[in-house]
Amino acid sequence: MDVSPKRLHHSVELDEVDLRIIEVIKTDGRISNNALADAVGIAPSTAHVRLKLLVERGVITGYMASIDQAKLGLGLQAIIGVTLRPITRKESITRFAEQVRGLPQVLQVFFLGGSDDFMIHIAVRDSSAVREFVVEHLSAQPSVASTRTSLIFDYHRNALVGSFQ
Structure with missing residues (x-):
């Protein structure tokens, strides 16, 4: 796996952990922090901090419900x-x-x-x-x-x- 940081859109660097977190929450925005940590292979405290930083940096802009x-x-x-x-x-x-x-x-x-x-x-x-x-x-x-x-x-x-x- 490529672990070098990826620069996307004007100065936002995302590493492999960030990208894995994004992939997981794209399919389940309501996933619990513990399940997210398990899916990404990191500690729950790390998952919490990293997710919070993705929101603060504007990478994650919100969560939406898919309505039928x-x-x-x-x-x-x-x-x-x-x-x-x-x-x-x-x-x-x-x-x-x-x-x-x-x-x-x-x-x-x-x-x-x-x-x-x-x-x-x-x-x-x-x-x-x-x-x-x-x-x-x-x-x-x-x-x-x-x-x-x-x-x-x-x-x-x-x-x-x-x-x-």
Whole structure:
């Protein structure tokens, strides 16, 4: 195993223990400290300190629960590409992102370089709700030039797999 420190993103050095801790918590963010220590092969006190340092250094930015949206009655997910009009672009980008992030249907918002300015990941009950979201929350905004909607049939995120029936 390569035990030399790895420099990732602007001056954060991660050694082999850090990388093993990250791999373990990526698949189970709720793992107990003792189980984490066993999985990585270090003392529980070392696991606690190293995990705390990864958080303090900004490597670990939070923990999220993976929610089965279908069990909440939101069985249809979509990705919507949004292109903004070129006029007053900086202000419209900021305003658009702030407005969309707060909508209850929105799971994720991606600001992009390329043909689309944003990709918006939503979860809703059915195709009528997708249409309603696009018409009321996207197309109605004066800064939006166009949208492209793609329905999600299945997805894979980190070590989690979700499928919809």
